[in-house]
Amino acid sequence: MSIRVKVLGIVLGVILLLSLFVTLQMRSVMFDTLRTELAQQGTALIVHVADQTGELLDDQQVDSLRFYLLDRQIHYSSDTHNTRIAYLAVFDSDGKIIATTLPDDAIPSELQPANLDQPLSALHDHLSYLSIGDAAILDIATSIGDQGLVRLGLDEGRIGETVNIVTLQLLTITLIMIVIGLGAAIFLTWILTQPIMSLVAATQAVSQGDFTRRVPRWANDELGELATAFNTMTESLAQAEHERQEKEALRARYVSGVIVAQEDERKRIARELHDSTGQSLTSILVGLQNLKTSTSPEEIASRSDELRGVISRTIDEVRNLAWQLRPSALDDLGLLSALDHYISEFQTRYDIPVDFVANGLAQRLPREMETSIYRIIQEALTNIARHAQANYASVMIDKRQSTLRIVIEDDGIGFDPNRVQDRSLGLQGIRERAALFQGTITLESRPSQGTALFVTLPYDLPENLL
Numbered sequence: 001m002s003i004r005v006k007v008l009g010i011v012l013g014v015i016l017l018l019s020l021f022v023t024l025q026m027r028s029v030m031f032d033t034l035r036t037e038l039a040q041q042g043t044a045l046i047v048h049v050a051d052q053t054g055e056l057l058d059d060q061q062v063d064s065l066r067f068y069l070l071d072r073q074i075h076y077s078s079d080t081h082n083t084r085i086a087y088l089a090v091f092d093s094d095g096k097i098i099a100t101t102l103p104d105d106a107i108p109s110e111l112q113p114a115n116l117d118q119p120l121s122a123l124h125d126h127l128s129y130l131s132i133g134d135a136a137i138l139d140i141a142t143s144i145g146d147q148g149l150v151r152l153g154l155d156e157g158r159i160g161e162t163v164n165i166v167t168l169q170l171l172t173i174t175l176i177m178i179v180i181g182l183g184a185a186i187f188l189t190w191i192l193t194q195p196i197m198s199l200v201a202a203t204q205a206v207s208q209g210d211f212t213r214r215v216p217r218w219a220n221d222e223l224g225e226l227a228t229a230f231n232t233m234t235e236s237l238a239q240a241e242h243e244r245q246e247k248e249a250l251r252a253r254y255v256s257g258v259i260v261a262q263e264d265e266r267k268r269i270a271r272e273l274h275d276s277t278g279q280s281l282t283s284i285l286v287g288l289q290n291l292k293t294s295t296s297p298e299e300i301a302s303r304s305d306e307l308r309g310v311i312s313r314t315i316d317e318v319r320n321l322a323w324q325l326r327p328s329a330l331d332d333l334g335l336l337s338a339l340d341h342y343i344s345e346f347q348t349r350y351d352i353p354v355d356f357v358a359n360g361l362a363q364r365l366p367r368e369m370e371t372s373i374y375r376i377i378q379e380a381l382t383n384i385a386r387h388a389q390a391n392y393a394s395v396m397i398d399k400r401q402s403t404l405r406i407v408i409e410d411d412g413i414g415f416d417p418n419r420v421q422d423r424s425l426g427l428q429g430i431r432e433r434a435a436l437f438q439g440t441i442t443l444e445s446r447p448s449q450g451t452a453l454f455v456t457l458p459y460d461l462p463e464n465l466l
């Protein structure tokens with residue numbers, strides 16, 4: 001059910017309920033008031049009629065009594081008095097009728113004084129409500145000393161008519177109130193739902209990836225605040241999406257770069273196997289052939305010495321190749337030994353002294369983490385060898401409580417980290433590997449001031465990352 005229907009329903013219900021209550025209350029109050037008024041009017045009237053009747057009875061003018069009663073009935077039933085007298089009747093002290101404005105044969109049994117259940121002489125402005133035929137009658141009875149009793153019947157029909165007219169007016173007002181109320185409610189819900197609908201549309205657009213959608217700030221109220229908050233949220237979403245896409249592109253470039261690098265590596269190893277190991281094996285083959293034809297023991301001895309030399313060089317080459325592919329020490333002996341081996345190899349190959357310090361690595365780290373740290377240090381040292389023109393380098397690993405810090409420094413020519421080209425994959429690879437373990441890297445380098453690379457890896461990682 002839409003908000004509009006709900007609001008309209010509530011407004012309609014409240015107006016109807018209130019109107020019903022007011023109308024019923026009004027009817028009952030009016031009825032009571034008009035009845036009291038009628039009773040007061042009737043009481044005043046009957047006192048007067050009783051006096052006159054008493055006088056007429058004293059004068060024995062029973063015949064003129066009926067005319068007098070008819071005259072009074074006609075007089076007071078006129079529009080100027082706003083009362084309608086249904087009957088006037090006079091009874092003697094025995095309860096027999098003396099005179100009445102009703103036709104003689106139409107005196108209802110309700111009028112018999114015996115029905116009053118009280119001694120006639122004690123009756124004084126006695127009120128009773130009768131229904132005679134279809135009419136509701138207010139009956140007032142009062143005694144004329146010990147001469148008898150006068151009864152006056154006032155038709156209550158007028159009261160009902162007046163109350164009905166007022167009720168009708170109230171209902172008309174209710175109808176007008178409903179129309180105005182509904183109009184106001186429609187306007188209100190329009191004002192309220194318009195911004196909400198446009199927010200809904202914008203939210204749907206955003207959920208489908210359109211981050212350019214903004215909603216206008218309609219007014220400086222709560223809905224305006226909502227619109228501003230929505231726009232801010234969309235902007236942050238757009239920003240986050242942009243960053244995600246950039247990261248994604250970077251990652252894709254990295255992955256394809258890694259594949260190319262791996263392919264190059266394979267080519268190099270294939271060439272090395274072909275050029276150097278292949279050559280060595282061929283020369284061993286030729287050496288063995290020569291050995292077969294050698295006759296003198298000296299010749300055999302010198303050739304087999306030569307062959308042993310070639311074979312031991314070949315073994316070194318193959319070992320070296322295997323090491324480059326994956327340092328077996330990393331799996332067997334751990335990070336520390338693998339790095340020791342790599343760094344001493346590095347120093348000999350590039351003639352750059354490296355100071356290596358490691359703290360807190362007595363226990364093995366998770367295998368993936370060890371590989372990543374090894375590759376990070378390998379890349380950083382390779383960069384130093386290739387780009388830094390350094391005289392000295394240092395590698396420091398420090399594991400304390402929940403953090404592992406690595407610092408690789410050199411005293412080389414330095415560079416501007418902001419100018420690193422996108423095509424270079426080494427530093428990016430370092431960053432990616434650190435990010436894999438929710439770590440961060442910081443590069444401190446300025447031209448001609450050497451370079452320091454800081455890597456921080458949180459160590460108490462959730463199970464699934466280790």
Ligand SMILES: Nc1ncnc2c1ncn2[C@@H]1O[C@H](COP(=O)(O)OP(=O)(O)OP(=O)(O)O)[C@@H](O)[C@H]1O
Pocket residue numbers: 383384386387388410412413414415420421423424425426427428451
């Ligand atoms: N220790 C260093 N001293 C001086 N310059 C450095 C150092 N490390 C990196 N650089 C500079 O930063 C650039 C980016 O390094 P990065 O390792 O990302 O790429 P690369 O070494 O050029 O190529 P590769 O993708 O093969 O690693 C290098 O080209 C070099 O100019």
Ligand SMILES: [Mg+2]
Pocket residue numbers: 379382383425426427
């Ligand atoms: Mg590099």
